[in-house]
Amino acid sequence: MxxxxxxxxxxxxxxxxxxxxxxxxxxxxxxxxxxxxxxxxxxxxxxxxxxxxxxxxxxxxxxxxxxxxxxxxxxxxxxxxxxxxxxxxxxxxxxxxxxxxxxxxxxxxxxxxxxxxxxxxxxxxxxxxxxxxTDGGFHPGLPAAMIRAAAEQMDELIEAKVSSVISINWSKLFFSNETMLEFVQELADFSTKELINGEWQEAGWGKMVRHVDFGGKFGLRNVYPMWLEELSALP
Structure with missing residues (x-):
C-alpha cells in the first residue's frame, strides 16, 4: 500500500x-x-x-x-x-x-x-x-463543532448548551505518568466561564451546578460549566 x-x-x-x-x-x-x-x-x-x-x-x-x-x-x-x-x-x-x-x-x-x-x-x-x-478529541473538540452544526440548521442561534457525561471504568485503563500529569494540569487550568450577555464570565457558585437528563442508563446528572478555548471563536 x-x-x-x-x-x-x-x-x-x-x-x-x-x-x-x-x-x-x-x-x-x-x-x-x-x-x-x-x-x-x-x-x-x-x-x-x-x-x-x-x-x-x-x-x-x-x-x-x-x-x-x-x-x-x-x-x-x-x-x-x-x-x-x-x-x-x-x-x-x-x-x-x-x-x-x-x-x-x-x-x-x-x-x-x-x-x-x-x-x-x-x-x-x-x-x-x-x-x-489541535484539540481534536472529545472535549475539547466536539462542543464547538456541535454548536456550529446546530447553528447551520437554524435561522438564528440565541443560546447553546452542550452537556456530556463521562462514565468510564478508569480501573481498567493504564495511564502513563505523563498522562496523569496532564490530567492534573487540566484540573489546575479548569475554568467555569460562560458567555453571558456577550461577555465571558466565570459562573458564580450559585449557578455552577445544573441538572441534565441524559436519558437511558445515564439518567439525571449534575453538570458543571467548563470553558474550552474552541468556544471563544463562536460568538
Whole structure:
C-alpha cells in the first residue's frame, strides 16, 4: 500500500491511539505507523493490527517526542501525524518536526500552553500550506463543532448548551505518568466561564451546578460549566 496515505500515530499503542489506529484501518485506506518510545509495545500492537487487517498496511517505529532527530527519522514519507500521546510539553518540538517533514498534524491533547505554542507558529504553518488541527478529541473538540452544526440548521442561534457525561471504568485503563500529569494540569487550568450577555464570565457558585437528563442508563446528572478555548471563536 505504498501509494496510500501514510499516517503516523505518536502514542499509537496508548488507550486512545489504539482506537484511532483501529478506526483508521477499518474505515479508510491509509497505512498506519504505530510510534512511541516503547519499542515492545509499538511492535506488539502493530503485529496485532497486522493480523486483523493487512500486514502491509501497518508498521511500527520508535519515536521520542522530545528528540528532534528521532522525529525527523520517523516522519520521512508521512502525510499526517496524529499526536495521541501525552506530550504537550513537547509541542514545539513535534510541530517543528512536522513542518520540516512537510506533513499535516492533528492532536487530541488539552493544554493551554500547547495552544500558545501553535498560535505562535501560525504564520509558518500557513506559509508552508500545512493543515494543523489541535484539540481534536472529545472535549475539547466536539462542543464547538456541535454548536456550529446546530447553528447551520437554524435561522438564528440565541443560546447553546452542550452537556456530556463521562462514565468510564478508569480501573481498567493504564495511564502513563505523563498522562496523569496532564490530567492534573487540566484540573489546575479548569475554568467555569460562560458567555453571558456577550461577555465571558466565570459562573458564580450559585449557578455552577445544573441538572441534565441524559436519558437511558445515564439518567439525571449534575453538570458543571467548563470553558474550552474552541468556544471563544463562536460568538
Amino acid at each position: 505504498a501509494d496510500s496515505p501514510q499516517v503516523l500515530i505518536l502514542g499509537g499503542y496508548g488507550n486512545t491511539g489504539r482506537i484511532i489506529a483501529d478506526l483508521l484501518l477499518t474505515f479508510t485506506d491509509v497505512s498506519v505507523t504505530i510510534a512511541g518510545r516503547n519499542a515492545s509495545k509499538a511492535e506488539q500492537y502493530a503485529l496485532e493490527l497486522g493480523r486483523k487487517f493487512t500486514p502491509t498496511r501497518v508498521t511500527w517505529k520508535v519515536a521520542d517526542a522530545a528528540d528532534a532527530i528521532s522525529l525527523d527519522r520517523v516522519l520521512l514519507g508521512v502525510n499526517l501525524v496524529i499526536v495521541a500521546s501525552s506530550t504537550s510539553s513537547n509541542t514545539h518540538n513535534v510541530a517543528r518536526a512536522v513542518l520540516r517533514a512537510e506533513c499535516d498534524y492533528l492532536d487530541i491533547n488539552y493544554a493551554r500552553a500547547k495552544l500558545k505554542i501553535l498560535e505562535d507558529l501560525r504564520g509558518e504553518i500557513e506559509t508552508a500550506g500545512r493543515c494543523f488541527v
